[in-house]
Amino acid sequence: MSTSKPARTDRALHVTGEEAPISAILHQHAEQQYAEELAELARVDDRQRPPNWSLSPWAVRTYLLGGKLDSGFVVSPKYIGNARLIEIAVATLATDRALLLYGIPGTAKSWTSEHLAAAIAGDSTLLIQGTAGTDESAIRYGWNYARLLVEGPSPAALVVSPMMRAMQTGKLARIEELTRMPSEVQDTLITILSEKTLPVPELNMEVQAHKGFNVIATANNRDKGVNELSSALVRRFNTVVLPLPEKLEEEVEIVDRRVASLGQALELPAEKPALEEIRRVVTVFRELRGGVTLDGKTKVKSPSGTLSTAEAISVINSGLAMAAYYGDGQLHAGDLAAGITGAIIKDPVQDRVAWLEYLQTVVKERDGWKDLYRACHEVACHEVLTPVNRGE
Ligand SMILES: Nc1ncnc2c1ncn2[C@@H]1O[C@H](COP(=O)(O)OP(=O)(O)O)[C@@H](O)[C@H]1O
Numbered sequence: 377m378s379t380s381k382p383a384r385t386d387r388a389l390h391v392t393g394e395e396a397p398i399s400a401i402l403h404q405h406a407e408q409q410y411a412e413e414l415a416e417l418a419r420v421d422d423r424q425r426p427p428n429w430s431l432s433p434w435a436v437r438t439y440l441l442g443g444k445l446d447s448g449f450v451v452s453p454k455y456i457g458n459a460r461l462i463e464i465a466v467a468t469l470a471t472d473r474a475l476l477l478y479g480i481p482g483t484a485k486s487w488t489s490e491h492l493a494a495a496i497a498g499d500s501t502l503l504i505q506g507t508a509g510t511d512e513s514a515i516r517y518g519w520n521y522a523r524l525l526v527e528g529p530s531p532a533a534l535v536v537s538p539m540m541r542a543m544q545t546g547k548l549a550r551i552e553e554l555t556r557m558p559s560e561v562q563d564t565l566i567t568i569l570s571e572k573t574l575p576v577p578e579l580n581m582e583v584q585a586h587k588g589f590n591v592i593a594t595a596n597n598r599d600k601g602v603n604e605l606s607s608a609l610v611r612r613f614n615t616v617v618l619p620l621p622e623k624l625e626e627e628v629e630i631v632d633r634r635v636a637s638l639g640q641a642l643e644l645p646a647e648k649p650a651l652e653e654i655r656r657v658v659t660v661f662r663e664l665r666g667g668v669t670l671d672g673k674t675k676v677k678s679p680s681g682t683l684s685t686a687e688a689i690s691v692i693n694s695g696l697a698m699a700a701y702y703g704d705g706q707l708h709a710g711d712l713a714a715g716i717t718g719a720i721i722k723d724p725v726q727d728r729v730a731w732l733e734y735l736q737t738v739v740k741e742r743d744g745w746k747d748l749y750r751a752c753h754e755v756a757c758h759e760v761l762t763p764v765n766r767g768e
């Protein structure tokens with residue numbers, strides 16, 4: 377490894393990161409991480425591609441859902457669930473309507489958006505994060521004020537937004553958490569989506585979108601009421617609702633795959649977790665969020681947190697870190713207890729009651745779950761909780 381070690385200072389100068397070895401990047405963009413799959417798909421893909429798409433809709437579907445190519449090459453599944461939803465999403469992006477991925481947190485909206493952009497445009501980085509503080513310039517353009525003051529408005533003083541860049545290059549712009557942006561900022565999208573034009577009155581010019589341009593937005597339904605989408609804007613989107621995984625085994629597979637790839641990226645010195653351990657965590661989360669045990673026999677109280685697949689992934693992942701650095705390298709109940717408890721107890725009073733009750737009535741009684749019961753009970757009773765869990 378050390379043979380290829382470069383002179384450090386050299387590389388640090390490259391703020392774009394282009395010079396850094398790809399394996400040193402903590403979170404690679406989808407198009408980097410899956411470059412091989414995308415290249416292979418492009419090679420075998422002889423179907424018609426919409427203007428300026430890197431792949432045909434067939435190949436994009438295969439990239440998202442996985443499959444085996446005629447060449448024998450295996451494409452890993454990115455989205456696990458209803459194939460129809462992905463088809464609708466991909467087909468939408470080939471029309472003049474934009475795509476809105478909608479659903480509760482942790483249902484792979486951002487994940488799907490990133491992979492769609494990587495497969496269709498070869499670039500998932502044209503990203504605008506929606507927050508209460510997002511202003512128009514994040515969507516339209518801004519100014520380099522130093523230059524603006526010296527030169528007056530000029531193309532060189534313009535700070536191009538990811539949206540403008542996507543229009544100029546015929547790519548996909550991604551908007552995260554669209555409904556968190558103030559309504560008037562959301563409304564700047566209307567012209568862009570209906571006229572496919574971004575006027576720059578200061579320069580007496582406009583940017584006309586090139587073919588291939590479109591927008592993928594995500595929004596949480598938990599954010600409802602924050603800033604509803606105006607009806608004018610809703611009409612310009614096709615909405616695809618991403619659901620929680622329907623079956624236990626589906627959710628276990630998602631967690632298993634993500635944990636494996638995260639563990640690799642973090643270089644955790646731990647064994648791959650036993651599927652049984654993942655299944656237990658996923659079962660607990662599914663039962664708590666559903667309000668009933670999987671056999672349908674016992675009603676349980678649902679805690680206030682989301683407890684989605686994404687939480688299960690992070691609980692297993694932090695359990696693995698515990699096992700790797702403080703345990704024997706294998707994931708046991710004791711490594712998971714703190715993470716599970718932290719994910720479940722968001723409200724220090726009511727969630728705690730719900731969790732203790734569930735531990736007593738369900739976990740304790742289940743065959744082979746005594747270790748999990750003991751570990752979680754101890755954590756829940758002894759308040760080994762983080763400040764956040766204590767509501768500080
Ligand atoms: N159906 C699914 N298929 C594949 N991965 C999923 C699925 N549901 C959740 N995930 C995983 O959950 C994690 C969180 O997803 P994310 O896109 O951040 O959620 P959201 O944006 O909906 O809040 C991702 O790592 C993703 O891989």
Ligand SMILES: [Mg+2]
Nearest residue numbers: 485486487594
């Ligand atoms: Mg998201």
